[in-house]
Amino acid sequence: MRRTVLFLVTSFWAYGELAIATEFAQRMAGTGFRPLFLVPPSHRRLIANAGLDYQVMVPGAGKINRIQLQDIQHVHRPALVVLADFMNYDFCDRHYGLSRADLSIFDCPIGTFDNFSWGRPGAWLDTYGFKAKYEADISLDGLAFRLRPCPLNNPLDEMSGPDVHAYPLLESTVDVPVAQRADVRRELGLTRDRPVVLVTGATWQRMHQAYPRVVNFVDASHRMLERLLSRLLEHADVLAVGPQLVFHDRVPDGFYPLGPVEPERFRRLIQAVDLHISNNIVSVSLHRLALRGIPSVVLMNSLTLRNGRLRWEGTTDRPLTDFARQVVEGVDYLYPCRMFPVGWYHFLHSLLADNPFTDVVPHVEMFDEEAALATVLPLLGRGPERDRLTQARETYLGALRKLPDVDTVLRQVTAL
Incomplete structure (x- = not known):
């Protein structure tokens, strides 16, 4: 029994x-x-x-x-x-x-x-x-x-x-199948032969509305995400799963807001995905896709603004583009964040230190516009950056x- x-x-x-x-x-x-x-x-x-x-x-x-x-x-x-x-x-x-x-x-x-x-x-x-x-x-x-x-x-x-x-x-960490990739792309309306980027979010990430200063930070972060995706749309199509966070005024060509997706459909649509972007390092979906061979990056923030003082937390200063500086000037409070929008920057610091999973999933500063783009673009196709992530994944799976x-x-x- x-x-x-x-x-x-x-x-x-x-x-x-x-x-x-x-x-x-x-x-x-x-x-x-x-x-x-x-x-x-x-x-x-x-x-x-x-x-x-x-x-x-x-x-x-x-x-x-x-x-x-x-x-x-x-x-x-x-x-x-x-x-x-x-x-x-x-x-x-x-x-x-x-x-x-x-x-x-x-x-x-x-x-x-x-x-x-x-x-x-x-x-x-x-x-x-x-x-x-x-x-x-x-x-x-x-x-x-x-x-x-x-x-x-x-x-x-x-x-x-x-x-x-x-x-x-996870029990299964085999590569995501691609046998039905062409069929999935047609179902999604992806008619151009371009890489596909998946952006994911969750409903609980919208539970910050009671904190006005946090709302301003979230809005600024979404503006930076929209900027990153706008530049990626020059090279790839973008699927967005979860609440729509960007492009509320006008949905650009190549951006596909799918809303919440049932698990079975999600398992099917990832066959069309070449790169995954998440803003939540603790996301099980992020872990699942990265360990199943889909190159993944996670957005984080080390830029802080308190009492009018702007500085980078735990890292050297990074240059801000004119766009990023304009976004920052529109808020009065920025805080470091690894799990958007709750924060957990310091809480997760020692957990991630010397953790081989950080080699599998690159971290991207959302307010460092040029560095973010420079990290993401090479992952859209074959090359040394994708090869490096593949090797890091194999090393990590060996430890598991x-x-x-x-x-x-x-x-x-x-x-x-």
């Missing part, structure tokens, strides 16, 4: 944590374990389409949700409980009425996905440029194990204890192959 692993998912606006959990759960087939999910209503369809067993929490109904936990313990007696996002679970009482104390109903090890090696020395959580006030409220105390997916965790990191289990985030698989990790954790 297979033993149940319960995955608790409480973040209803973000899908990255869900993707990490479902990827892990789908690889439990053929093991002595079976997954069961407890998810928000917003994730019902995605879990069902993934073919995974699930139950749904009721928003604002703490008593009902606690009864669900009790029922799961009584019926399934889980061998493990995994918090898909411990950072969010500690704040989910306002949405689902659940707390850490409610997990005491389970008589098994309780742990979490530790996506960022939480507790790294010197790391502090910067949100919109400021130290997060809620950081002190986030803790892994009392949790029995940590599952560390790579990427974004460093597969070469040896600073881990017996409760830490690094494993490859040395990590234990999901079945091994589960057996290690249940032996605690």
